[in-house]
Amino acid sequence: MNTILMNSNKKSTGIAALVAKNEDAILADWNREMAGSIRRSDLIKDSDLRAECAQFLRLLKDGLETGNVNFQSPTWDKTREMLSDLSRTRAAQGFTPTETASFIFSIKRPLFTQARDDAKGNGEVLAEQMWIITELLDAMGLYTTEVFQKSREEMIRRQQEELLELSTPVVKLWDGVLALPVIGTLDSARTQVVMESLLQAIVQTNSRVAIIDITGVPTVDTVVAQHLLKTVTAARLMGADCIISGVRPQIAQTIVHLGINLLDVTTKANLSSAFALALKKLGITFVRETQKS
Amino acid sequence: MEKIPILKMGEFLLVTIQVDMHDRLALNLQDDLTRMISKTEAHGVLIDISSLDIVDSFIGRMLANIANMSRVLDAETVVVGMQPAVAITLVELGLSLTGVRTALHVDAGMELLRVALNGANGSKAINGSAATKDDYGSNFE
Amino acid sequence: MAVTSSESLPLASEPDIVSIRRRVREISARLGFTLVDQTKVVTAASELARNTVIYGGGGVVQVESLNGPRVGLRLIFEDKGPGIPDIELALRNGFTTGSGMGLGLGGAKRLVNDFEIISRVGEGTKITVTRWK
Numbered sequence: 041m042n043t044i045l046m047n048s049n050k051k052s053t054g055i056a057a058l059v060a061k062n063e064d065a066i067l068a069d070w071n072r073e074m075a076g077s078i079r080r081s082d083l084i085k086d087s088d089l090r091a092e093c094a095q096f097l098r099l100l101k102d103g104l105e106t107g108n109v110n111f112q113s114p115t116w117d118k119t120r121e122m123l124s125d126l127s128r129t130r131a132a133q134g135f136t137p138t139e140t141a142s143f144i145f146s147i148k149r150p151l152f153t154q155a156r157d158d159a160k161g162n163g164e165v166l167a168e169q170m171w172i173i174t175e176l177l178d179a180m181g182l183y184t185t186e187v188f189q190k191s192r193e194e195m196i197r198r199q200q201e202e203l204l205e206l207s208t209p210v211v212k213l214w215d216g217v218l219a220l221p222v223i224g225t226l227d228s229a230r231t232q233v234v235m236e237s238l239l240q241a242i243v244q245t246n247s248r249v250a251i252i253d254i255t256g257v258p259t260v261d262t263v264v265a266q267h268l269l270k271t272v273t274a275a276r277l278m279g280a281d282c283i284i285s286g287v288r289p290q291i292a293q294t295i296v297h298l299g300i301n302l303l304d305v306t307t308k309a310n311l312s313s314a315f316a317l318a319l320k321k322l323g324i325t326f327v328r329e330t331q332k333s
Numbered sequence: 334m335e336k337i338p339i340l341k342m343g344e345f346l347l348v349t350i351q352v353d354m355h356d357r358l359a360l361n362l363q364d365d366l367t368r369m370i371s372k373t374e375a376h377g378v379l380i381d382i383s384s385l386d387i388v389d390s391f392i393g394r395m396l397a398n399i400a401n402m403s404r405v406l407d408a409e410t411v412v413v414g415m416q417p418a419v420a421i422t423l424v425e426l427g428l429s430l431t432g433v434r435t436a437l438h439v440d441a442g443m444e445l446l447r448v449a450l451n452g453a454n455g456s457k458a459i460n461g462s463a464a465t466k467d468d469y470g471s472n473f474e
Numbered sequence: 475m476a477v478t479s480s481e482s483l484p485l486a487s488e489p490d491i492v493s494i495r496r497r498v499r500e501i502s503a504r505l506g507f508t509l510v511d512q513t514k515v516v517t518a519a520s521e522l523a524r525n526t527v528i529y530g531g532g533g534v535v536q537v538e539s540l541n542g543p544r545v546g547l548r549l550i551f552e553d554k555g556p557g558i559p560d561i562e563l564a565l566r567n568g569f570t571t572g573s574g575m576g577l578g579l580g581g582a583k584r585l586v587n588d589f590e591i592i593s594r595v596g597e598g599t600k601i602t603v604t605r606w607k
Contacts, residue, residue, distance in 0.1 A: 124542035239417035274420035279436035
């Protein structure tokens with residue numbers, strides 16, 4: 041182990057010690073720092089915020105005590121977990137990424153103040169401690185921003201999925217017959233959502249036949265065609281038959297050119313012929329009432 | 334030793350799988366089932382997997398084996414109640430389960446069996462079997 | 475990648491396959507996976523665990539919860555078994571519902587997002603799979 045590293049370790053344990061000695065003072069100072077623009081008392085209660093600060097400071101102290109100041113190492117796993125949770129919660133509550141990261145950055149001044157008082161004029165020690173603190177807190181602040189971004193992306197994706205489900209309603213045409221009229225382009229994500237809601241609907245409504253109508257779909261590529269095939273196969277495994285209706289001439293050509301095997305799948309030109317077939321499969325016939333004269 | 338119960342429901346046998354299956358249990362089930370089919374001369378077997386939230390290749394192979402063995406003993410097998418998430422996963426896994434009929438639930442399965450046994454032989458062909466049935470369900474060699 | 479929790483489970487015999495299915499189900503549910511994704515990762519775990527027990531002569535699986543920035547579940551299957559001579563072939567092989575072995579690695583691969591395999595004949599096999607939320 042080289043001397044620079046050893047000294048870093050010693051300095052970091054030194055910081056841990058001064059944190060331990062002055063925990064309350066640092067927390068009070070930190071709270072004052074945050075009282076400015078980033079406090080957002082409309083989004084988070086005082087007591088909750090104070091609890092978070094106390095928890096973070098404790099984790100910071102624990103990590104510093106080990107002497108390992110590399111934020112990527114397993115030493116800081118618990119801290120990363122706490123910050124990850126914090127960041128996600130903040131994102132959901134409506135904080136901005138800056139406000140979230142500022143939770144971390146605003147502890148810098150309180151820590152520097154304590155370190156300066158503790159250093160008692162020893163400039164070199166103070167400089168090193170400030171450097172360690174800066175590097176560590178910067179890494180943490182950036183980390184919260186990363187997690188924030190990821191959780192926002194997840195949220196948007198979930199909302200998109202919900203929208204997709206709403207935009208492709210499953211319709212019960214008859215007792216035992218479902219129809220899924222798909223409108224617009226089908227991408228991989230949408231097809232998967234559609235597939236899952238159809239299969240769920242089959243179970244819930246006890247429908248033996250499901251008609252997937254793609255009249256409103258302008259193009260179908262290999263990926264989507266494969267997803268449709270998977271849907272049909274999955275429905276079959278569950279005990280329901282699928283009929284694909286409304287296959288446009290262009291799509292029929294694409295399917296053949298792509299070499300997709302649709303021999304196993306029943307296709308019909310339009311929804312009404314598909315419905316007629318469905319009723320036939322279920323053994324249902326309609327009888328016209330004779331007119332009473 | 335735990336065994337999976339096989340119930341007689343009219344002319345059919347019903348097996349409900351609710352536990353995590355392992356080798357010994359699966360082998361026992363296959364043994365018991367083939368013996369019961371012969372003993373009761375049942376022509377249909379229903380396997381209810383509506384409680385299974387996982388079907389891996391092991392279970393898949395077991396189901397296919399049961400279907401094949403039953404067929405040799407002149408009984409049709411219907412697997413009922415597969416959960417959607419399981420179906421999606423099986424398709425992704427690439428398990429085709431050809432030769433295994435399916436239905437949404439036990440009642441639908443029984444109806445399927447009755448149609449298969451009484452009516453003209455419909456949708457799925459019986460693989461490689463030399464025996465054929467006439468309308469009354471008896472065998473020709 | 476923050477590994478929130480990591481545990482090592484033995485894969486010596488069949489009951490262990492059932493245990494690891496339950497554990498992966500618990501963890502993936504806790505991590506908030508959708509039902510379909512849970513089913514996929516549990517099924518993949520069952521396949522790979524079975525391979526480890528039956529073809530690998532037993533081994534271990536490391537189960538890691540990943541919680542930041544991305545949430546996911548990582549499984550590392552290791553055995554000191556005979557190894558797989560032709561990995562390409564094993565990945566291509568599907569299942570046969572009748573007889574026939576088929577490690578079904580290709581199938582398991584489709585159920586996860588990341589799939590990595592290291593195998594040396596006579597030394598053993600290590601398969602790392604990850605399913606992201």
